[in-house]
Amino acid sequence: MKTLDLLPIGDLAGSPGSPGLASWGGGARLLQNLRRALADSLRVPARILEARLDPRLAFHAERGQYHSSELLRAMQPYAANAAWRVLGVTAVDLYIPILTFVFGEAQMGGPCAIVSFHRLTQEFYGLPPDPDLLTGRLVKEAVHEVGHTFDLTHCDDYSCAMAPSHAVEWIDLKESTFCPSCQARALEAVG
Ligand SMILES: [Zn+2]
C-alpha cells in the first residue's frame, strides 16, 4: 500500500525559534496535525515513523545551519523500506550552499523530501506565536515539497501549492492544494 511516511529529524519540541510551541502541545501535536492534513490533501495514508534522524551529520558550524541535501541523502535508507514517499520534518534551519536558507528541499521524482518549520513560526520574525498559522504554513510547504517528488515544477499560479516561496508572506498567499493543472500532473505521476 502507498503510504507517506513522516520522519522526525532532530528534536521537534525543542525548536529554539518556537518557545510558544511547547505550551501548545509541542512538535508531537504539530506532526499529528501535519499527518492528518497531508493524508487529506494528497489522499494517501500517512504515518509518523518511530525512527528519528539525527541532523548533526549535516551541521555546518560556520553557518550554524544544516545542509538539506545531506539530510536527504541520509534519509535514503528509510525510503528503501517505505512503499512510497518519505517526508523529513525538522525544526532546524536548512540551507543549500547557493542560498542563505531553504524552507525545504525535495528529490525531483522522489522518493524523499524534507521540510523545516524553523522559519515558519511567528516567533522567528519577533511576533507572538500562532500555532494554527504555523501548522498551515507547514502543510503548504510539505505539500509543495512532496509535489516536487511527483516531478512537479514551480507554478505561476500564486495560489497553487507549487508556487515558489522565498518568504513566509508568499506562503501565506498560497493554498495547501494544487491548481487544476498541477493536480492533473500529480495524478499522472502518482498513477
Ligand atoms: Zn519548490
Ligand SMILES: [Zn+2]
Ligand atoms: Zn499549479
